[in-house]
Amino acid sequence: MNTTSKDIYILAIESSCDETAAAVVKNGREVLSNIIFSQIELHKLYGGVVPEIASRKHIEKINQVIEEALAKAQMSLRDMDAVAVTYGPGLVGPLLVGVSAAKAICFATGLPLIGVHHIEGHINANYIENRELEPPFIALVVSGGHTHLLVVKDYGEYEVIGRTRDDAAGEAFDKVARAIGLGYPGGPKIDRLAKEGNPDAIHFPRAKVEEAVYDFSFSGLKSSVLNYLNGCEMKGEAVNRADVAASFQKAVVDVLVEHALEAVEDFGFNRFAIAGGVASNSSLRDALKEACEQRNIVFYYPSPIYCTDNAAMIGTAAYYEYKKGKRSGLDLNAVPGLKLGERL
Ligand code: KG4
Ligand code: ZN
Numbered sequence: 001m002n003t004t005s006k007d008i009y010i011l012a013i014e015s016s017c018d019e020t021a022a023a024v025v026k027n028g029r030e031v032l033s034n035i036i037f038s039q040i041e042l043h044k045l046y047g048g049v050v051p052e053i054a055s056r057k058h059i060e061k062i063n064q065v066i067e068e069a070l071a072k073a074q075m076s077l078r079d080m081d082a083v084a085v086t087y088g089p090g091l092v093g094p095l096l097v098g099v100s101a102a103k104a105i106c107f108a109t110g111l112p113l114i115g116v117h118h119i120e121g122h123i124n125a126n127y128i129e130n131r132e133l134e135p136p137f138i139a140l141v142v143s144g145g146h147t148h149l150l151v152v153k154d155y156g157e158y159e160v161i162g163r164t165r166d167d168a169a170g171e172a173f174d175k176v177a178r179a180i181g182l183g184y185p186g187g188p189k190i191d192r193l194a195k196e197g198n199p200d201a202i203h204f205p206r207a208k209v210e211e212a213v214y215d216f217s218f219s220g221l222k223s224s225v226l227n228y229l230n231g232c233e234m235k236g237e238a239v240n241r242a243d244v245a246a247s248f249q250k251a252v253v254d255v256l257v258e259h260a261l262e263a264v265e266d267f268g269f270n271r272f273a274i275a276g277g278v279a280s281n282s283s284l285r286d287a288l289k290e291a292c293e294q295r296n297i298v299f300y301y302p303s304p305i306y307c308t309d310n311a312a313m314i315g316t317a318a319y320y321e322y323k324k325g326k327r328s329g330l331d332l333n334a335v336p337g338l339k340l341g342e343r344l
Contacts, residue, residue, distance in 0.1 A: 008322060009073075011080045011105070012315030013066065015098030016090025016118050017144070018042075018049045019308070020061040024073035024080075025315030028323075029127050033072035034305070034312040037061045040185060047184050048174070055093030062101045069311070077109050084318030087115040087328075088338025089145070095334035103330050114318040115328040118309075119146055119340055120156065122275040124320070125306040125313035133300050137269050140260045142284075143276030144170035144185075148340070149214045149263050152273075155320035158340055161263060162214025169252055170278045172218040176225050176248050180241045190245045191281050197242030199250035199283075202228060206255050214259050221251050249283055257287045264297055273300035280304035 007027055014021040018039040024032040039057050043049045070076060085102035088095060099115075106113040123139045135155060141148040147169045149162035167175070170187055177186020182193065204224050209215035225248050232239045264272045272292060278284065285301055292299035306313060 008081045008319060009075065009079055010082050010084050010114075010315045010318050010322065011066070011069065011077070012084040012116075012311040012318060013062070013098045013102050014086045014118075014121070014309055014311040014314045015058045015062065015094050016086045016088070017094060017309055018054050019310070020058050020065050021309060021311035022062075022066045022069035023311035023315050024069055024075060025312055025319065028316050028319030029131060031128055031312045031315075032075070033069045034310055035065050035068045035072065036305075036310055037065050044184050047178060049091070051091045051093050054091060055097060058094050058097035062097055066101065066105075077105065077111070080109075080111055082112045082114050082318065082322050084114040084116050084314050085332075086118045086121060086314050087332055088118065088335035090118055090334075090336060092334050092336045095336065099332060099334050103332060107330060112322075113328045113330065113332060114321050114326065115332045116314045116317045116321070117338055117340060119143075119148065120158070120317045121313040123150070123152060123158070123273070124317040125275055125302040125310070126273040126300045127316050128306055128312060129303060130300050133271070133273065137271035137273055137300075138260065138264045138267060139273045139275060140256065140279075141276045142169040142256065142274065142278035144168060144174065144187075146276065147216050147218075149259060150340070151267060156317070156324065156326075160340055162212070162216065162259060164216040164218060165209055166217055166219035167222060169216070169218060169256065170276070172222050172252060173278065175222050176244075179226055179229055180239070180244055182241075182245075187278055187281065190249055191283065193242050194246040194249045194283060197240065197244070197246030199246040201240065201243035202247040204228075204247055204251040206251055206258075214263050216255060216259065218252065221248070249281070253281070253284045253287050256284060257291050260288070261291050261295065261297075265295070270296065271298050271300065275302065275307065277308045280307040
């Protein structure tokens, strides 16, 4: 199939954190299968991801998830044109499982290997359901480990214009959720509880970073929530958890919307996309939808299944690398702190 047809089929693998995932993607934007084994139930017991446990579970699941992805797509390795894998950033043990599996397949079959940056994958998730979306545009990536504002100049070409100085947005959601007893992962739980609360009940700070208008800082906000909770406890006052969730969420959303829209207007683009786990937050989506509508900006966002970690987004990013002729060697290694735009 790969020699007679111009269609390009990529088997993609993602294992950078606590999801073991594999997908088959056709021509970059058509997802033939997207298998995700989430380890959340396992890590819930500990209140967060335990890297060693994640690595072991990835080893147990990786072959099964790859086989399922191929079976669901009704294809075999012989039908593939390349194997793509996330090689950073992320947890080193979990990354190594995906990278080793991908390299083993390439070594055995002779298929080319394409190492993909995890955040590039998140951004590329927008191409899957929005066939008309093309660069350039502004993207906001908000996940458990990252908060980046970027210019997507072309396929595979990014300029980071803003980033968090401390906690990532998702990290702040998870820490605040833990403080009000919601458990892990906190983002979806705060999202749900906030619907029952008053977002104006408590005023939490919206931090600005001097001389870096697109940068973010969430650690002050997190401390402010913790101080509020301590204050209530010391005064013997009951905490309205829904109000705390709604007020905290509003503070995060206000800052994300303000910075993102400022960037879109400053750079003069009329297209804006969000990505990453926090991009499935209902309040953030609603606020961005409204703000973009008011300014005639076309707003793109992936379905929740393509916001949190998945391999389809890795297959999409890899397709554009494949088209440019970029390939990784079999010496590809996991790079936990891989920077955006850095190629190894
Ligand atoms: O992109 P992702 O799956 O993994 C990373 O690359 O980090 O993002 C996971 C993060 C977690 O912090 C989780 O709490 C957050 O995304 N998250 C949410 C929502 N769904 C997931 N945060 C806020 N609202 C949500 N609905
Ligand atoms: Zn992610």
